[in-house]
Structure formats: structure tokens, C-alpha cells
Amino acid sequence: MADKSNKKEFQKVSSSPTRPPKESASTSFDVARLFEGPAAVDNSADTAASGLDDKLRQAYFWIVNNAIISPFYDIEYNEVPPTTFQIGDQKTNFTLPTAQSYSSFVLLPLLTLAVRRRCLFVGGPGRGKTASAILMGVLAGYSLTEIRRSIQHGQPEMTVTDLLGNPIPSDLMKAGSMEEVRISWRRWLGMRVKIIDEYNRIPTRTQSALLTVLADNYAEVLDQIYECPEAAWYLTANDDAGGGTYQVIEALQDRIDVVVHALHFNTRFIRDLLMRIEAGISPEKMVPESIIFTEQELDQINREIVQIPISDDLMRRIEFFASHFEFFESAAEQLEYKTKDNVKLSGLDLGHLMGEATGTDQVKDLGSQTRNGLSVRAIMTCLIFAKAITYFRGEKEVSFEDFRQMLPFVLHDKLAQYSDSPFFEQGHNSVYRVDRVGWIRALFDLSSSEFDRIGLGAEDIVGELSAEFEKGLDGLSEKETRKRLANIESAIGKMVESRKVYGHLFDDLLKLKYLHQRYTNYLIWLQWSQGK
Secondary structure, X not given: OOOHHHHHHHOOOOOOOXXXXXXXXXXXXXXXXXXXXXXXXXXXXHHHOOOHHHHHHHHHHHHHHHHOOOOOOXXXXXXXXXXXXXXXXXXXEEEEXXXXXXXXXXXXXXXXXXXXXXXXXEOOOOOOHHHHXXXXXXXXXXXXXXXXXXXXXXXXXXXXXXXXXXXXXXXXXXXXXXXXXXXXXXXXXXXXXXXXXXXXXXXXXXXXXXXXXHHHOEEEEOOXXXXXXXXXXXXXXXXXXXXXXXXXXXXXXXXXXXXXXXXXXXXXXXXXXXXXHHHOOOXXXXXXXXXXXXXXXXXXXXXHHHOOXXXXXXXHHHHHHHOOOOEOHHHOOOHHHOEHHHHHHHXXXXXXHHHHOOOOOXXXXXXXXXXXXXXXXXXXXXXXXXXXXXXXXXXXXXXXXXXXXXXXXXXXXXXXXXXXXXXXXXXXXXXXXXXXXXXXXXXXXXXXXXXXXXXXXXXXXXXXXXXXXXXXXOXXXXXXXXXXXXXHHHHHHHHHHHOOOOHHHHHHHHHHHHHHHHHXXXXXXXXXXXOO
């Protein structure tokens, strides 16, 4: 007989606020404020006005406290220096965070629901990948029956019509043209939570059809189109390398926004399993109504997340980090084509060419650790998930740590590691050949250290010249235009004095060339308009 007290405790939701807001720096009234004029409008406060960020946290804590046994606080935050231990022969740092920290296995799927992106669970069978995805569907307001029936189970025999829908047989017999054939579309296409189990067991041709739905939100069968709503996607795979019965096509793998590892089961929690057996508890059947989101609430959360600001200082650090990876000096003669993507298109082996690279420090150059650069899609995903975790934490602006914590899960499958880089032979860096989360986080830390070392936070000549240009060209005189052209040429001259070019200089030089060309075109037009 089920223990009712256990079930009642199981449905307990954390009290609000789950993360008490920080007190304002000044809470006392100052009479001088009466003479400051109209009150300034603080748009950043609007993002927390709905209180939905706290509802997200309540959902998170209910899941980690009751539904999914995931005692792994791998997304760490600290308000004061933490207590740290060194363990094992490799002197691994074991840290006890001093601020509210989180389990990536629960938090990343929840943020995926909030921003309607695509999450891939990887890990061995029976580690809760599908169960976590199902919980996300229940939180989105679907019944357990709807969610389970909508799951698409990857299998080698799956056809396009199995995935998307079938033409109505009677229409095939009567139709005079393809336009007259109606399609019986699969119900899962219209859902706002979509689950694809073992997506790497789906045949290549069917993967292409899945890609269209996942990337472009429409399905196509016999020239008939079904428009799908914006949705959060959850895909699972037992193989972290993207293998399986069928190799995942590159375009489909590239559309995955975040990758989450299903970590091992901690045996000190076996008693919790026993309690569930004895009490007859099934987490997905006992989700409290108070943490289930309506469609309107999820839309509101998405809008509020987008409005979270990122400071100019952090954006500059993000630009610097992203600039390291694409540049490859041996790829071409013209500067614009000196990229790793150009090497890939040529069909030559990047590793062989890297071995011939001279001039730059291969340990210091972060770009030497990767086989590719960052796509526009990857950069945009980094930004939206940084905003998402900031919103989830109830903060008003993305912090350095917010971006740092989200980066490994977004770039997990986006940065292709060049494991023969000399960097991995230094000290204990060889572990990063296996630990992709730690490697990407280390990349960002090294980038930030280099950013500070060369003083880019204090001086940004490219940023200054760009800001000057962004003010517009209307009314700019010929004399001022020539002066700005000379300033750009002077800046380029200083940059190339060292003769060594790293990724950030590559992007800076091309930005200055862009500005130079815009001013040149304007100068030509200005001279023509004045009859010169």
C-alpha cells in the first residue's frame, strides 16, 4: 500500500522566493531626490516583474529535490571564496560553492524550455534522459499520455512518412494532382515540446526530413506543407560521438543548441529508489500544478529573457574569445580567406597544415586547439543561454560567470578539438582531450586572462573608430572624412608592427578595412555630389 505521507512530501514545492533578491545599495530616503526631476525608467527591472523567474526556480528545485536524482552541482557560483580540497593523484580541485549552484542535467533542459531551443542528452541507457525530457513536456502543460504518445523513437526502419505523416489513401485514388492529396500529419508536429529518442538510429534520408522540421519549423510530404509552432526540442543519444546505427548528418548535429551529459547514478541514493518503489511513486505522474506553465507564461518568459542586457565590457570579452578560432594564416594569400573553413573546403588536412605553422606560439594561441571557428548560430546560442541563466537566477544583467557557465554546454559539439595541439601536452592539460566541458571553460578563462594581460579593456581603438562611424555619415565634410581614413590607416600600421597575427587581430584588421571602405565610398560620392 502506497505511503500517502511520502506522496504528499513528494509534491512539496519550494517556498517563494527561492532565491531572495539582493538588497538595494541604498534603501534610505534622500531629500535631494526630490530635485532630480522625473524618475528614470529602469527597464531591467521589468524582466522580473512577472515573477515567472521564481516559478522557473520552483520547477527546478522540485525536479532536483523530488523527481530526478541528480546530486551534481556542476554549474557553480560563489559569492565569497569557496572552500576547496585537492583530491587524488592529479590534485583535482573539489570545490564547495558558496552561492546557489545547479545541476546541468536539470537546469539546461529547463532553460531550453524557456528559450525554445534544442537540447541533446547524451549518456548510457537508463540514466534518465527520456524521463527528463518527459518532465519538460509535463511542465509545458501536456498530459503524460500526450507526451508519451508523441515521442518519436529512432529506429533503422523509420521512414519519412513514419516521422511526418501519410497521404490519405482515398485521396491518392481520386486526386487529379498532388495538390489535391491531403496528408494525415503526425500529431507531434503541432506540439510545443518535441522529443526524439535515440535520434542517431534514424536513417539518413529521414534525418533530412527531421532537419527541416527542427531547423525551419515546417514538414513536407508530397509537396504538402505543415507549419509547426515554435518548440523546445529534446533529443537523446547513447553515443556522445554522434554515432549509432546511422551517422548523424552534419547539418542536423549543427542545429543542436546545447549538449547535456547524463551523469552516473550516485549509489548513496539507492534508498531513495527503494522509497519510490515502496510508495508507488512515479515522478512524471506527480508534477504539482503550481509549477506547470501555460503557453502564455512560456511566451512571456521568452520575451523577458531576450530583454536581459549584456554590458559593453562583457561583450568585448565575448568578442575577443570568439575571435581566436577561425583564423588560419596558411589558408590563403588574401587576408579574408585565411580561415579554417577555407582549408576544409579545399579538402586538405588541417592537422598537417597546423604542423607546418610557424611564427605564432602554438601553446599561447587558443586557435591552435580547434579545427574550426564559431558559426553565427553558435555565437547567438551562447548569448541567448547566457541571458536565460541570468533570468533564471533573478539577476538584471548577464555576468561574466553566467556566460562562462553556459559556454561549455553550447559549444560542446560546436568546437572541433585539435587534440594534437601542443597545448594538450602541457602539465595536466591532457585531461581536456576527454573533458570537453572543462576544456571549453578553460578556453574562456585563458582568453579572459589574455584580454586583461594585453589591456584590451582599457583601450579599444577599433571600438572607438566603430563608435565614431556609427554616429552616421550625414553632413560629414571631405576634410573630416579624410582625417578618419588617415586614423584608420594609422591604427592598422600600429597593429601590424609585431608581424605576428592572432585571431583577434585578424578580425580587427578586417573591421578596419570595412570602415575604410565605407568612408572611401562616401568620399567618392561626396566629391561627385560637389562636382569635383
